[in-house]
Amino acid sequence: MKALIALFxxxxxxxxxxxGGGATGVVFFLILVSIAPFAxxxxxxxxxxxxxxxxxxxxxxxxxxGLDRLFQADAEDGxxxxxxxARTPLELIVVVKCLAHWxxxxxxxxxxxxxxxxxxxxxxAGLAGVTATLxxxxxxxxxxxxxxxxxxxxxxxxxxxxxxxxxxxxxPVLIFGVAAAAAARGGTVPFWTPFSILxxxxxxxAAGAPFAAAAALRHGRx
Amino acid sequence: xPSPLRLIVDNLAIDRGGRRxxxxxxxxxxxxxxxVVTGANGAGKxxxxxxxxxxxxxxxxxxxxDGADDPExxxxxxxxxxxxxxxxxxxLTPRESLAFWRDMLGAGRPGLEPEAAxxxxxxxxxxxxxxxYLSAGQRRRASLARILVAPRPIWLLDEPVTALDVASQARFxxxxxxxxxxxxxxxxATHAPIGLEAARALHLGQAA
Amino acid sequence: MWKYANPTFFMQxxxxxxxxxxxxxxxxxxxxxxLAFLGSxxxxxxxxxxxxxxxxxxxxxxxxxxYMVMTSAALGTLVWRHPLAxxxxxxAAPLGAVFTFVCLFTGSMWGKPTWGTWWEWDARxxxxxxxxxIYLGLIALWRTIEDPTxxxxxxxxxxxxxxxxxxxxxxxVDWWNTLHQPASVFRxxxxxxxxxxxxxxxxxxxxFTFIFLTLHLMAIRNEILARRVRRLTMEAAAAGENGxxxxxxxxxxx
Numbered sequence: 088m089k090a091l092i093a094l095f096x097x098x099x100x101x102x103x104x105x106x107g108g109g110a111t112g113v114v115f116f117l118i119l120v121s122i123a124p125f126a127x128x129x130x131x132x133x134x135x136x137x138x139x140x141x142x143x144x145x146x147x148x149x150x151x152x153g154l155d156r157l158f159q160a161d162a163e164d165g166x167x168x169x170x171x172x173a174r175t176p177l178e179l180i181v182v183v184k185c186l187a188h189w190x191x192x193x194x195x196x197x198x199x200x201x202x203x204x205x206x207x208x209x210x211x212a213g214l215a216g217v218t219a220t221l222x223x224x225x226x227x228x229x230x231x232x233x234x235x236x237x238x239x240x241x242x243x244x245x246x247x248x249x250x251x252x253x254x255x256x257x258x259p260v261l262i263f264g265v266a267a268a269a270a271a272r273g274g275t276v277p278f279w280t281p282f283s284i285l286x287x288x289x290x291x292x293a294a295g296a297p298f299a300a301a302a303a304l305r306h307g308r309x
Numbered sequence: 310x311p312s313p314l315r316l317i318v319d320n321l322a323i324d325r326g327g328r329r330x331x332x333x334x335x336x337x338x339x340x341x342x343x344x345v346v347t348g349a350n351g352a353g354k355x356x357x358x359x360x361x362x363x364x365x366x367x368x369x370x371x372x373x374x375d376g377a378d379d380p381e382x383x384x385x386x387x388x389x390x391x392x393x394x395x396x397x398x399x400x401l402t403p404r405e406s407l408a409f410w411r412d413m414l415g416a417g418r419p420g421l422e423p424e425a426a427x428x429x430x431x432x433x434x435x436x437x438x439x440x441x442y443l444s445a446g447q448r449r450r451a452s453l454a455r456i457l458v459a460p461r462p463i464w465l466l467d468e469p470v471t472a473l474d475v476a477s478q479a480r481f482x483x484x485x486x487x488x489x490x491x492x493x494x495x496x497x498a499t500h501a502p503i504g505l506e507a508a509r510a511l512h513l514g515q516a517a
Numbered sequence: 518m519w520k521y522a523n524p525t526f527f528m529q530x531x532x533x534x535x536x537x538x539x540x541x542x543x544x545x546x547x548x549x550x551x552l553a554f555l556g557s558x559x560x561x562x563x564x565x566x567x568x569x570x571x572x573x574x575x576x577x578x579x580x581x582x583x584y585m586v587m588t589s590a591a592l593g594t595l596v597w598r599h600p601l602a603x604x605x606x607x608x609a610a611p612l613g614a615v616f617t618f619v620c621l622f623t624g625s626m627w628g629k630p631t632w633g634t635w636w637e638w639d640a641r642x643x644x645x646x647x648x649x650x651i652y653l654g655l656i657a658l659w660r661t662i663e664d665p666t667x668x669x670x671x672x673x674x675x676x677x678x679x680x681x682x683x684x685x686x687x688x689x690v691d692w693w694n695t696l697h698q699p700a701s702v703f704r705x706x707x708x709x710x711x712x713x714x715x716x717x718x719x720x721x722x723x724x725f726t727f728i729f730l731t732l733h734l735m736a737i738r739n740e741i742l743a744r745r746v747r748r749l750t751m752e753a754a755a756a757g758e759n760g761x762x763x764x765x766x767x768x769x770x771x
Contacts (some may be wrong), residue, residue, distance in 0.1 A: 089412050090416070092412075093408070093412035093413055094413060097401070097405070101398055104400035104401075105400050109579075122599060160398075164394055164395065164396055165392050165600050166396040166398070168362070168364055168390060168392055169396050170413070172364075172385045172390055172414065173413050173414055173416075174414075174416045175413070184515065196707060231375070242661055248658065251653065251654045251657050252657070252675060255651045255686070256679075256686075258689060259682075259686055259689035262690070262693045274697065289632050293544040295681065300676070303671060303675050306669060306670035306674065307670075308364055325664075326666070326667075326751070327665055327666055327747065327751070328748060328751050328752065330648070351755065461683075488681065
């Protein structure tokens with residue numbers, strides 16, 4: 088337990104001191120949200136309608152950016168080798184690294200979402216809905232992304248490959264995340280149906296992905 | 310550590326990149342003994358140490374540790390692996406790095422405090438500078454100090470003295486001797502003599 | 518059983534089998550195409566476009582079948598660490614991608630006259646598109662990792678992750694699709710398919726299976742040969758220096 092806390096704190100410390108972490112993710116998120124109206128036109132009705140979807144796509148891309156370094160940095164400087172020799176199971180190490188990554192990258196996105204939602208004329212229940220879905224949905228993105236990060240940990244140019252490997256598997260999260268966010272504003276589907284499926288997807292990802300990622304790390308060392 | 314440890318390697322073979330790099334390697338090292346592994350470039354020294362540390366899958370053979378307090382645990386959990394890479398983050402200070410590795414690798418066994426371990430390597434003045442500001446030799450020493458904060462009986466050292474000056478090498482040789490005197494084991498791969506006169510030698514070389 | 522898994526034996530077996538499977542594929546394809554295009558009636562509603570189905574449906578089946586083949590091979594790689602399983606995995610991925618592409622392409626061709634649009638975000642077509650993306654990701658992974666043993670293990674893990682996820686993706690896409698367009702699309706199929714349509718479909722499916730078998734056997738042979746070349750080259754490079762490292766003088770009784 089002490090080892091896991093130490094790992095979590097180290098990850099937070101690194102994220103705070105090295106650029107490219109949470110703050111950069113939020114800036115990227117903001118840029119994605121603000122270039123969309125340039126492409127779609129400043130029609131508030133349209134933006135309000137597709138706002139939750141835009142926020143979700145932006146959050147998805149902002150989460151993936153930077154996730155490629157999740158294991159790569161440790162693989163490059165030899166830290167990963169030492170983590171293999173720790174008494175703590177590698178699966179737990181993966182879980183802690185994912186949680187720390189989410190706390191420094193995913194959580195700021197969730198906190199920024201209400202603000203950026205207002206820029207897209209998403210208000211009231213819709214805004215609450217999209218924030219709630221991002222809160223429970225972005226951990227799933229981090230865990231799924233961890234599999235891709237582990238597969239590409241020892242590759243020098245793994246970033247693009249990671250996105251290609253991971254994005255197809257994020258389709259269900261995106262579908263139910265956006266559906267729940269849209270349902271929060273009313274409609275034929277009750278909010279809780281897609282929202283509970285989204286929660287289930289997150290739990291499934293949190294339970295399964297660490298095993299796949301740890302296996303990928305074990306087999307991936309050269 | 311008075312337990313009569315004995316590291317036994319039997320008929321070890323390791324493949325890398327589809328090629329057999331090591332074949333039929335066998336030796337035993339008891340507590341208090343050091344084994345120096347020599348051989349030309351590409352003879353498999355680093356591969357052997359990485360294999361002992363559990364980082365590479367074994368194609369054949371087995372690695373055992375007699376006298377371990379937990380016979381079920383992998384041998385790697387008794388090993389300190391010192392590879393070519395320092396495992397230091399340039400944004401963290403040596404103190405932070407060592408405190409992290411103490412908690413991660415120590416598993417409750419008491420070792421030196423980070424400051425004391427760094428002082429052993431003449432780094433007391435650099436405890437709180439980010440590792441990114443340290444020279445290659447200083448980084449190497451900070452990295453080596455890791456093995457003092459989390460006591461583990463087996464030291465696997467891959468070219469440990471590269472980038473160290475003469476004084477630091479002598480210092481490190483003293484620490485190795487103290488480790489052996491305390492019942493520890495050392496397996497070191499090296500080109501240069503590292504100051505262990507009593508060490509046995511394992512030469513990895515040409516196939517017969 | 519292990520005898521068949523020996524690469525040398527497999528090379529001989531595959532060399533002898535491939536001409537026969539190729540012949541069977543050609544024969545079945547000839548008969549199937551004849552039945553599909555000349556020997557069966559046009560659909561009373563869809564007209565001649567129904568004939569696209571004789572290629573589209575078997576391609577869709579093969580897209581899933583090849584993924585199952587890759588899954589079995591992935592287990593072979595991870596559990597038995599067998600090089601033949603590595604080769605079978607690697608050889609299957611591009612074939613699966615091609616079958617999926619054929620399925621998407623013919624689906625699009627059929628969609629234009631039937632739905633009036635080249636691409637309809639229909640649930641089945643969309644699931645197939647995601648499967649296609651997964652195939653492309655696997656191929657990209659194979660091409661990026663140089664060491665074949667490592668590449669095989671990484672691809673095997675990703676393949677198994679895919680097996681768990683494909684049903685979830687299918688379920689999600691179905692749900693998404695019904696949410697957005699409630700059953701507006703006319704579809705052939707169902708259990709009441711007329712026998713005059715069934716025969717060409719069955720024969721075409723068999724033909725596609727044999728095409729896959731033939732190409733898969735040949736691609737595995739290629740992969741085994743490529744690995745041999747790679748190993749021999751590496752050994753030649755190492756021979757000048759060290760050759761194999763063997764513990765020459767241990768000086769210790771093990």
